[in-house]
Amino acid sequence: MGSLSLRNIHKSFGSVEVLKDINLEVDEGEFVIFVGPSGCGKSTLLRIIAGLEDASSGDVLIADQRVNTLPPSNRGIAMVFQTYALYPHLSVRKNMSLGLKQAKQPTKYITERVNLAADMLELTPYLDRRPAELSGGQRQRVAIGRAIVRNPKLFLFDEPLSNLDAALRVNTRLEIARLHRELETTIIYVTHDQVEAMTLADKIVVMQNGRIEQVGSPMELYNDPDNIFVAGFIGSPAMNFFSARLLEMPENIKTAGLRPEAISIKKSGKISGEISHLEHLGADTNVYIDVEGELITVRLFGQRDYEIGSTVYLGFSDDDVFIFDEAGRRVRN
Amino acid sequence: MNKVRHNPLNIFAAHAALLTYTVIALFPVIVILVNSFKTRRSIFRDPLALPNTDTFTLIGYETVLKQGDYFLYFQNSMIVTVASLFFILLFGSMAAFALSEYRFKGNTLMALYLAIGIMIPIRLGTISILQIMVASGLVNTLTALILVYIAQGLPLAVFILSEFMRQVSADLKDAGRIDGLSEYRIFFVLVLPLVRPAMATVAVFNMIPIWNDLWFPLILAPGEATKTLTLGSQIFIGQFVTDWNAVLSGLSMAILPVMILYVIFSRQLIRGITSGAVK
Ligand SMILES: Nc1ncnc2c1ncn2[C@@H]1O[C@H](COP(=O)(O)OP(=O)(O)OP(=O)(O)O)[C@@H](O)[C@H]1O
């Protein structure tokens, strides 16, 4: 019912091509997250799925039906915007019910849906307030409520948490995860927050420059990245890259990568460096080591102390080294 | 910012400047109002004095109300001003919405074309306008005036309103589209209320010149039935004798309706309902 297929989607604004041959299959009930650097075309792709923007070429299929020419309101979707986009002059109740009213649903059904959504999001006490009289978190919940009320086949979220403070972000993240479990609807979610992507997604779509770089579950992307971009994008602190000559690799290998958490600090070894900076995070410690001019990050569990400027050796297992060829593609052995 | 605002010296300076300006701006109006209640003699002998039992008279108002058809002129002015404003705001905001919201070929060109009218005074085209009105049989009708004033007001209205409409959150309009609102409902229900302050500005800018205009009423609609207030008041200003009592009384009464309209619009100017719509 709620599946989504994107087939050969291209999009240009004038002469600028912002989406290049996007192909994607999303199964019903999946939680899919688009991540990628700013300007890579995530929002544009989401707006094409919603029907707010026309693709230059290609097909969008929702629940196996080609929807290219359907207006947004007939596509069976609901969207939550980064800026909430609540109607300022309408009460919370009217904000949530407007879509169903436009679709000429019976009043009784509308009231039922609104009450259900309000209940789910603990908004019942605020139903008669205007958006201006709510806090940021409450406004975001109303925006989510407005989407739930429509009972869509497909939820679209465009960076819904980026205007919230850190504590509220965690709460709302948990709430969205719970909603996904309860509603069992397909969700497409755009973010550039790693943690959101890793914790919420069934499937992550990593984009760069209007292209899909890799699609996979969070752990697939973490353990088995296809290329240097995905390897560097997923994981925090980011993977260390250094020229392969440090490890004496074959000719075609240009770059080697090592996750900060895969390195330990030893008293002796093959590669040595100088400690240049320490970050104490409480639960773990980030150590920055200068190895022949390249800065390597090491993430150590617990609280450690080292003297800045002291010489140490890197310890790691060869199995943890990712290697990439000249074009940045992963070389698997 | 708060510090600056709460500094008593700054508050004093700001108020002094504002008060001075208010006095200067209001002085002529007050003089007109005060003198409209005085006899002709005391107007000239002591123009700044308040009327007392000796000098108080309503003769000016009586003349105005008796001579000419003051109420008809008044009504004509009102119809022309209100109708022109209504259509300037309606068409202006619709054009502004199209220019700011939709991407189409020639968008920039169209915006420029519409803005040219700001720089070229419509009076340059008076003769052609008169010819058109004669040809279409609209001479001596209020419609002629209304049409001309709409054309005169639209360029600035489109320019100001499209600038404001660009600032209305795109997400808000998109949320409306997803909820199934038509483009017309999005325009009337979501966008217009948010640009109300800009609409009021445009209304105030256009209202005064239309109400006070002498040129087009004189050329296009000088007939007795279509005279506007400004044109009608001219009968008291003669080449040799001017009935100052009547002129001052006529002017005083003409201020009132503009003031009422202004109060209505300035309320809108102050009110902002955007807060909380978008972060
Ligand atoms: N209406 C438009 N006209 C022209 N170019 C546009 C338009 N909308 C987006 N773009 C361009 O398309 C590219 C992709 O934009 P998009 O908003 O999809 O990025 P994004 O991945 O969502 O970025 P962010 O993470 O910053 O939100 C950008 O380079 C942007 O400049």
Ligand SMILES: [Mg+2]
């Ligand atoms: Mg975006």
